[in-house]
Amino acid sequence: MPLIPLRLTIPLRPWLAPLRWLTAHHWLRAADVDACLRFLQPAWALTRIHARVEARRWVAEDMLAIRLRPNCNWPGAQAGQHVQLFIERDGVRLSRSYSLTAQADGCIEIAVRRQPEGRVSAWLCEHLSIGDCVELGAPYGELRWPQEGAVLLAAAGSGITPLLGLLRDALGRGFSAPVRLLHFVREQGQRAFVEELQQLQARYPNLAVEWAVTAGAAGQRLNAEQLHAWREAHVLSCGPAGFVEQLRELVDGQAASLQVESFTPPQWRAEGERRPVRLQFFRSQREAVGDNQVSLLEQAEAAGLKPEHGCRQGICTQCTCQLLEGAVRDLRSGEISHEPGQSIRICVSAPLGDVRVDL
Ligand code: FES
Incomplete structure (x- = not known):
């Protein structure tokens, strides 16, 4: 049982300033201060962002949503941003980037897609328990919800996660222009956050959600027809590099604005001779x-x-x-x-x- 509740570290934050000064001037060692803070509260630290797991739930066959309560060093994040999550396994520090799917009550939610060969995702899905602590990096990412006008969200696989974060935030702020969310998944069971999205659809008449299953001979693919009626909408897309590139070609400058992010590195274009x-x-x-x-x-x-x-x-x-x-x-x-x-x-x-x- 921690001596100090994690929530209490927020009002105690100003008390860390003198300790930081002392460590910056080599009067104290940061590692020693961290050890003392950790003794009082396992997720407390002088400068690092640690977070405690508050809840976990499966939101698709292969995707786990994790609710985290960060310590007082969390700087806050904008909807649609991502964080680096660090774990240590067999003495090796590993990290992966995950998108924020929600923020409320001092907590953030990320969603982890379980990769069969993934060293981090498999461990998080199988072993991370409520009450455990993980380290996070500062939030980053530049996807932004448009000020006004119709919005088309096109996601493939776990690309749904930053778009869902943006969507929840925009609807919660009263965004009332038409929004269509297209989510492409390989298998039916990979449709993520189905219940939440159906609830959002029922609550906000300006939202339409569609899923497209791509596997098999009858699999649906992204095509120009799906985008035609939304030609002048603001388009936000996230998915593998091939998906966002295809979307970029289909949109071909006809959208009011286009923002894309891919979670696999794009194929860089070579230039000049290799030497x-x-x-x-x-x-x-x-x-x-x-x-x-x-x-x-x-x-x-x-x-x-x-x-x-x-x-x-x-x-x-x-x-x-x-x-x-x-x-x-x-x-x-x-x-x-x-x-x-x-x-x-x-x-x-x-x-x-x-x-x-x-x-
Ligand atoms: S690793 Fe993210 S900018 Fe280079």
Whole structure:
């Protein structure tokens, strides 16, 4: 039984400021302070975001919704954002990114799709229990609900999760323009949050939800006809890279606005001829022969480094580091960065020639 309830850490937050000052000036060790705080409340920490599992429920055959109560270091999040969740298994720290599906009463909800081979998702689904603590990163993500006008939400698989977070928030704030949610799943049992979505449909007449099952000969696919009546709507989409690319092509500039996010890294476009380059990782004092078509994150990992990262798609900023020398190309836009000291996201930056980075 914790000595201090987790809720009480919120009003006690100002008390941490002097402790942070003392650790910043090396009068105390952060690890010792954390150990004391953990003794009082297992999810309390000086700066890190820990959260206690409050509830768990299956919302599809392969998807588990987990309600978490973060400690006082949680900065708050916007609907549609994601968080990095960290666990330790056999002494190895592992992390995955999950979208927020709801926020209420100081709690957040994430939904974890169980991947048969997934080291993190399988463990969370099988072993994470009510009362356990996990560590979270700061929220990130740029999907935003439009101010006004009809909205089309197109999701595939677990891409439903950030869109559901946005939808719940918008309807709760009184959004009254027509909204259509299309959710593509491989199997019938993978339709997620069916009950909640049906309840939302019954409560909000401006919402229409449709599911499309893609497996089998009669499987339904995303097509131009489904989008035709919504040509001038604001379109938000989330799913695997292939799905959002197809949607982008079908929409082809006809939507009022288009926001997409994919949870698998897109296929980066190669540019110019493949050639070897010299990579210098300044902080770790390592050098490697690299490739001008591959992201610096992958190449640093191949060289034995473990740079911090999250989404691997240029969204979360966790992999940001300084370019010290040379030039890099943004694999998404082709934009070149060459200023020494400039911040770059190494998951989406490939070296143009020899480079030195602060890793
Ligand atoms: S890992 Fe998220 S921006 Fe690079």
